[in-house]
Amino acid sequence: MLELTALLKAHGVRNIVISPGSRHYAFTRTFEADQDFTLHSVVDERSAAFFALGLIQATGAPAATICTSGTAALNYGSALAEANAQNLPLVAITTDRLPEFLGQMEDQMVDQRGLFGGSVRYTAELRPITNERDRWYCNRVINEALIAANERGGGPVHLNVPIESHSGVSFTVPRLPPVRVITRHRLEDGAPDWSSLARRLAGRRVLLVWGQGPRPSEHTRAALARFVAAFDATVIADHLANLDTDARVGNPLAFLRVANAHPGLGPEVVVTVGGNLVYKDELKGFLNRSTHEHWRVDPDGAVADPFRSLTDVIACRPEEFLERLAAANDAPSAGRGYADRMLKASGSITPPPSEHGEMAAIGRLMAALPPASSLHIANSAPIRMAQLHPLDPSIDVFSNRGVNGIDGCLSTAIGYAAATDKPSFVIIGDLTFFYDMNSLGIRNLPHNLRILLLNNGGGAVMHMPLPASYSPVAGRHVSAEHALTARGWVESLGIEYSQADTSESTAAGIEWLTDPSSRDARVLEVFSDKLTDVAQLKGYYASLTGGGARPTLYFRIRRLGGKVLRRFGLR
Numbered sequence: 001m002l003e004l005t006a007l008l009k010a011h012g013v014r015n016i017v018i019s020p021g022s023r024h025y026a027f028t029r030t031f032e033a034d035q036d037f038t039l040h041s042v043v044d045e046r047s048a049a050f051f052a053l054g055l056i057q058a059t060g061a062p063a064a065t066i067c068t069s070g071t072a073a074l075n076y077g078s079a080l081a082e083a084n085a086q087n088l089p090l091v092a093i094t095t096d097r098l099p100e101f102l103g104q105m106e107d108q109m110v111d112q113r114g115l116f117g118g119s120v121r122y123t124a125e126l127r128p129i130t131n132e133r134d135r136w137y138c139n140r141v142i143n144e145a146l147i148a149a150n151e152r153g154g155g156p157v158h159l160n161v162p163i164e165s166h167s168g169v170s171f172t173v174p175r176l177p178p179v180r181v182i183t184r185h186r187l188e189d190g191a192p193d194w195s196s197l198a199r200r201l202a203g204r205r206v207l208l209v210w211g212q213g214p215r216p217s218e219h220t221r222a223a224l225a226r227f228v229a230a231f232d233a234t235v236i237a238d239h240l241a242n243l244d245t246d247a248r249v250g251n252p253l254a255f256l257r258v259a260n261a262h263p264g265l266g267p268e269v270v271v272t273v274g275g276n277l278v279y280k281d282e283l284k285g286f287l288n289r290s291t292h293e294h295w296r297v298d299p300d301g302a303v304a305d306p307f308r309s310l311t312d313v314i315a316c317r318p319e320e321f322l323e324r325l326a327a328a329n330d331a332p333s334a335g336r337g338y339a340d341r342m343l344k345a346s347g348s349i350t351p352p353p354s355e356h357g358e359m360a361a362i363g364r365l366m367a368a369l370p371p372a373s374s375l376h377i378a379n380s381a382p383i384r385m386a387q388l389h390p391l392d393p394s395i396d397v398f399s400n401r402g403v404n405g406i407d408g409c410l411s412t413a414i415g416y417a418a419a420t421d422k423p424s425f426v427i428i429g430d431l432t433f434f435y436d437m438n439s440l441g442i443r444n445l446p447h448n449l450r451i452l453l454l455n456n457g458g459g460a461v462m463h464m465p466l467p468a469s470y471s472p473v474a475g476r477h478v479s480a481e482h483a484l485t486a487r488g489w490v491e492s493l494g495i496e497y498s499q500a501d502t503s504e505s506t507a508a509g510i511e512w513l514t515d516p517s518s519r520d521a522r523v524l525e526v527f528s529d530k531l532t533d534v535a536q537l538k539g540y541y542a543s544l545t546g547g548g549a550r551p552t553l554y555f556r557i558r559r560l561g562g563k564v565l566r567r568f569g570l571r
Contacts, residue, residue, distance in 0.1 A: 234343070
């Protein structure tokens with residue numbers, strides 16, 4: 001209730017038309033106690049909504065209506081349709097009973113979810129606030145609704161507010177609490193105040209998070225360099241960003257696990273551009289330690305709030321944002337204090353272990369890739385392990401990271417290879433490969449396709465969150481343990497095949513896979529043990545924070561057993 005009231009005020013709503021009823025009694029009392037609101041009493045809800053349209057026409061500002069639950073809400077429909085046709089910012093607030101009571105013979109209850117369909121620009125379904133996640137959710141969707149009401153000429157929105165009980169409400173808070181206000185800057189609605197935005201960045205610790213996307217143009221990289229110099233900003237990006245800059249923090253997946261051990265690295269402003277991040281969870285953990293603003297820069301203008309700290313959405317291309325902010329900055333040079341501390345801390349990260357396993361095989365291939373080739377990395381463990389290794393910046397990197405599924409990773413890579421002559425490499429785990437293995441039967445398989453198949457007998461990544469005591473028995477139902485090999489299928493299709501199960505044979509296999517003289521598709525299958533692979537990765541993460549772990553005797557015996565089985569053709 002207080003969150004909605006404070007945000008109505010912050011987004012410029014001053015006129016509120018109230019129809020009688022008791023379910024919204026707490027709102028009515030709150031509005032009455034605030035002198036910034038002008039209240040109007042109109043009994044009939046249909047008339048009340050049209051009355052609000054007149055207020056909007058006269059003032060040029062948004063107005064709100066509020067009513068009780070049930071058929072009262074239905075009466076707003078015709079005025080909302082008219083507001084939509086006239087681009088009038090009418091905010092329709094309907095109070096409701098809790099959704100779990102639908103169909104339970106409750107009084108004064110209809111299904112109010114999405115009640116007005118295409119007649120409104122946005123519908124927000126609120127919920128009772130019982131914890132911080134509820135508070136974050138309600139704040140975000142109220143902001144989204146009120147932003148939609150005011151931009152692009154304005155238009156109607158619907159806020160549905162389920163209330164458990166309207167009796168016994170106490171009024172003990174003397175003033176509205178401070179609330180987060182999200183502002184969306186759209187260039188078509190008038191250019192943002194670039195000088196004001198620049199002043200908000202000046203002298204603050206600025207972290208620029210660059211997400212997945214195609215290789216930025218020279219123009220964009222030049223604009224980035226000017227922005228970094230103007231604001232002492234640091235850039236963090238994984239390989240999927242395809243971003244080559246000296247300001248970039250290396251190995252972010254590892255760095256973010258140790259960053260909090262270095263004082264003063266927490267940013268005050270986080271600017272995000274591009275798509276998804278492999279290290280999102282690690283970044284959330286890092287950002288949770290500091291108070292910061294999040295600015296999202298993207299032409300789509302979506303209110304995406306993964307860190308629960310979004311304050312500004314700038315709907316424009318990244319290069320335009322970077323150029324305009326650098327040009328608008330009139331503060332003295334910030335120097336290189338924050339950026340240098342971040343780069344120094346990231347430069348101290350130790351590389352991953354080189355003993356045989358999935359992680360080392362990925363690193364060997366990435367080090368051997370020819371310049372200007374392409375690399376497709378399948379989801380699951382490979383996409384995370386690949387971030388731990390350096391990569392020639394001339395190599396284009398791709399992954400189906402949008403929804404992070406394992407289906408179609410190989411098919412996508414084959415489609416890419418079919419449209420280019422450059423060497424096209426794939427890093428893929430066994431479950432992902434077998435899930436999409438029929439794609440190798442596509443007619444006219446590209447000759448430039450090279451596949452590193454990491455076969456550790458199941459889905460290793462599923463073991464990462466499991467307790468160590470459960471891992472030995474998790475193979476049947478959690479990680480789909482198996483003893484399959486791709487050799488028969490691959491060779492039956494006439495594709496060149498090789499395999500490896502030691503560090504030495506893997507090194508030879510990588511040399512074979514990257515041989516530039518080959519004119520046919522190739523598959524290198526590297527065998528390892530999934531529990532050992534998981535133990536290596538967990539051990540590496542532990543070593544970054546001063547711990548350390550070696551594979552247990554059980555895991556070493558499993559790995560040796562796998563080698564013996566393969567030697568006798570039993571796996």
